[in-house]
Every structure is written in structure tokens, then in C-alpha cells.
Amino acid sequence: MSTTKGLEGIVAAESKISSIINDQLTYVGYTIDDLAEHASFEEVVFLLWFKRLPNKNELAKFDEELFENMTISNAIVEHFKSYDIHNVHPMAALRTAISLLGLYDSEADDMSDEANNRKAIRLQAKVAAIVSAFSRIRDGKEVVQPKKGLSYAANFLYMLNGKEPIDLEVEAINKALVLHADHELNASTFTARVCVATLSDIYSGITSAISALKGPLHGGANEAVMNMLLEIGEVDNAIPYIKDKMANKEKIMGMGHRVYKTGDPRAKHLKKMSKELTARHGMEKWYEMSIKIEDYIKEEKGLPANVDFYSASVYHSLGIKHDLYTPIFAMSRFSGWIAHILEQYENNRLIRPRAEYVGPQNQVYVDINKR
Incomplete structure (x- = not known):
């Protein structure tokens, strides 16, 4: 199996x-x-x-x-x-x-x-x-x-x-x-x-x-991205922060995607909205910071942004709580x-996959007084 x-x-x-x-x-x-x-x-x-x-x-x-x-x-x-x-x-x-x-x-x-x-x-x-x-x-x-x-x-x-x-x-x-x-x-x-x-x-x-x-590995990624941007604080801090994260082998949320090899096709639409909204509300630094991070990680790791990355700054610029x-x-x-x-x-059929057993075998029950 x-x-x-x-x-x-x-x-x-x-x-x-x-x-x-x-x-x-x-x-x-x-x-x-x-x-x-x-x-x-x-x-x-x-x-x-x-x-x-x-x-x-x-x-x-x-x-x-x-x-x-x-x-x-x-x-x-x-x-x-x-x-x-x-x-x-x-x-x-x-x-x-x-x-x-x-x-x-x-x-x-x-x-x-x-x-x-x-x-x-x-x-x-x-x-x-x-x-x-x-x-x-x-x-x-x-x-x-x-x-x-x-x-x-x-x-x-x-x-x-x-x-x-x-x-x-x-x-x-x-x-x-x-x-x-x-x-x-x-x-x-x-x-x-x-x-x-x-x-x-x-x-x-x-x-x-x-x-x-x-779970944070699924829907919680955009909240984690905004928390990261807030932690960075200013545009000039972005690259040093990311370098430090990468040196410590920490995951950068919002970058790369399991099923896309050349990039998430959804990201560019929210990237455009992030640029327009942050400019409209005087929050350009979140967009500029995001651009710096995306460009750096794409160059260093070959990972482009996914849909979560720019949705973070879009929602933040709308005043939505994280x-x-x-x-x-x-x-x-x-x-x-x-x-x-x-x-x-x-067209229903019960979904019932199998699992490959990798645990111990041929064990024999021992009375509790002898354990």
C-alpha cells in the first residue's frame, strides 16, 4: 500500500x-x-x-x-x-x-x-x-x-x-x-x-x-501576514526582519503555495487593490513593505506571494480588525x-480512505500486575 x-x-x-x-x-x-x-x-x-x-x-x-x-x-x-x-x-x-x-x-x-x-x-x-x-x-x-x-x-x-x-x-x-x-x-x-x-x-x-x-495553515494565514507587517513597523525594517526570519528557518506567511508552481493567480488582483486602498487611506507603507518582502523572497527562494499576502493589507486599510x-x-x-x-x-459515496499501519506488531497482553 x-x-x-x-x-x-x-x-x-x-x-x-x-x-x-x-x-x-x-x-x-x-x-x-x-x-x-x-x-x-x-x-x-x-x-x-x-x-x-x-x-x-x-x-x-x-x-x-x-x-x-x-x-x-x-x-x-x-x-x-x-x-x-x-x-x-x-x-x-x-x-x-x-x-x-x-x-x-x-x-x-x-x-x-x-x-x-x-x-x-x-x-x-x-x-x-x-x-x-x-x-x-x-x-x-x-x-x-x-x-x-x-x-x-x-x-x-x-x-x-x-x-x-x-x-x-x-x-x-x-x-x-x-x-x-x-x-x-x-x-x-x-x-x-x-x-x-x-x-x-x-x-x-x-x-x-x-x-x-x-487553523493557521489554512484560513489564518492573512491574519498572520498582517501581524508580521505590524511587527516590522516601517519599510526600512522589512528586509532585515525577513533575513533574520530566514536565518532562523522560520516560515514567512503568505509566500508560496502547494499547488501553484509559478505563482498564485489570485494574488495580483489583491496586490492592485492594496496599492489603491493604502494610497486612498494614507497607509502606503503597508503596500511598500509588502512589495519589498515579496521581491526579496521571490529572488532568494523563488516563492511569489499567494492570495493571503495582499489580502492582509487590503483588509487593514479598510479598518477591519485582524x-x-x-x-x-x-x-x-x-x-x-x-x-x-x-x-x-x-452522486454520493462514503469517503473512507485507508491508513498504512506503521506501529508495533505481534504484541501480547500482559496482566497489569506484571507490567
């Missing part, structure tokens, strides 16, 4: 959702460059779930359904208020809140296609409300309800900050959501598929995916997780 550590290079499923071929990421055959430049996040969600782009009427109906479900019950709000919210990581709060949603959903165990599609809408809409509500409650502020006529990206920023965002800020969040929406069989997506392959419900699948994304970076990643990736869960249900 041959084994591959971390399942690297192993093809574990067939999918029509996204692909990574020759360092090009596509969603249902559309390149990420095409979608990042032209599509709204709502169009991308529809594309991932239904395997085609919506027409004008379909998109209007889809937008309306998302808006109508973009609120959370008082039970979730009171839940957030019931514990020491300042000592709870937002990803832990999100994980628990999604599980709670399943308790209050009368259709939670209805496995029909129609019910699952309705739950998909509710989940994608409510995650934006949950993340923003958690942040505001933690800051001692009132929860803000979504505003009709705003896009998904704009409404998230509106519910988070209590004021309508400018166009550049909406563009940045929309691009970030599009770029993070799906990424083939990454760790959290695979976790979701393994979970629902047992025919568990969609809330269980999403909760398990959130748990996987919470521990919300991963929940925003999750908010986007809900669309991909749901797409994969629905696809798994369509």
Missing part, C-alpha cells in the same frame, strides 16, 4: 466546480482573472451552485433572496452576548453560530434538493450578518440591519461599520470574495465533503469546514463549500 503524506497529489474526487490546471484557477471553466475583473460575488455564487452564470432576471431574484435572508434571530445575538465575547476568537463564534442556526431551522434534516437550495441561500446570506454582528456586539455597538439596494459586499461593510462604503471599498471586498470563493479540494472543502458523504446535513458540513479553516480576516475568508468560501456539499449529495 503506497502512501502520500498530506494526500499531496492524490485525486480524491471528480468535480465540475473549480479547477487548478497549469497554475490557472477556474470556476466552472471561467478564469479567475475574468471573474475578478467583471463579476459580482452574487454572480459567482450562482455560478458555483448552478454551474452557469445567471441572466438578468435570475440575478435580480437571487439578490433579493440573499437580502431577505441577511438577518439573524435574536437568539444568535443573545448567544453572542452570553459569553465573554472579548476572549472568544471570531472563528470559534462563527462555528458555534452556524451550528445554532441548524438547531433553529425546521428544514435542517430535510435532504430534498429544494430544501437544500433554500438552506444554501440562508447560510450564504446569514454568514455576513453573523460576522458583522459579532464584531459590533464585541465593540458594544448595536447590530445593523442590511440596506435594500446594496450589493452583498456593500451590505457586509454597511452592517460592519454602520455607514455606506465608498465604491473603491466595495470593489475591494467584492474582489476578495470572488477570489476566495472556491479553490478545488482544499482542506476545509475536503472536510465538508467527508462530513456530508455520511449524509449528514448541510449545517454539519459547513460547521466542519469552518473548523478546518480556523481577527476578522479569517471569518471574511469563510464568508466567501461558504459559496464554494455549499457548492461542493450539493455536488457530493448528487
